Amino acid sequence: MVTGKELEGALIFEQTMNKERPLSPHLQIYRLPLCALLSIFHRITGVILTLGFLVFVIWLYQLTDSDYPKEASVIFNGIFFKILLLGWAFAFFYHLGNGLRHLVWDAGKGFEKSQIELGGMIVIFATLILTAIYAFLVIF
Numbered sequence: 001m002v003t004g005k006e007l008e009g010a011l012i013f014e015q016t017m018n019k020e021r022p023l024s025p026h027l028q029i030y031r032l033p034l035c036a037l038l039s040i041f042h043r044i045t046g047v048i049l050t051l052g053f054l055v056f057v058i059w060l061y062q063l064t065d066s067d068y069p070k071e072a073s074v075i076f077n078g079i080f081f082k083i084l085l086l087g088w089a090f091a092f093f094y095h096l097g098n099g100l101r102h103l104v105w106d107a108g109k110g111f112e113k114s115q116i117e118l119g120g121m122i123v124i125f126a127t128l129i130l131t132a133i134y135a136f137l138v139i140f
Contacts, residue, residue, distance in 0.1 A: 049092060
């Protein structure tokens with residue numbers, strides 16, 4: 001036999017379930033925090049560095065092959081390769097800076113919200129500065 005309290009609880013449950021409830025926020029609405037964006041970008045730069053290493057190995061192979069040094073020189077001295085090299089340098093400096101930030105976290109430091117955001121901004125700023133210095137000294 002159903003009691004009055006059970007019936008009242010069932011009616012309240014049915015009324016709340018029939019109302020339109022908000023959906024969970026998705027990427028078009030929800031703005032990811034800086035730390036999450038930097039984490040995603042850290043993974044992407046890891047993949048870019050891996051691909052860059054493969055191109056580096058191909059370049060070394062072409063330098064050792066006696067039939068292709070002139071063609072390799074033309075390809076790897078072109079503007080397209082210099083732009084790729086700049087991208088790989090950016091990925092390297094970002095991955096390095098963010099890796100150092102993770103080492104600081106592994107030491108148990110920098111977990112305050114303001115410190116996390118400051119650390120992220122320092123990584124971004126250092127990446128841009130180091131990439132610019134590398135570009136002017138080495139690439140161009």
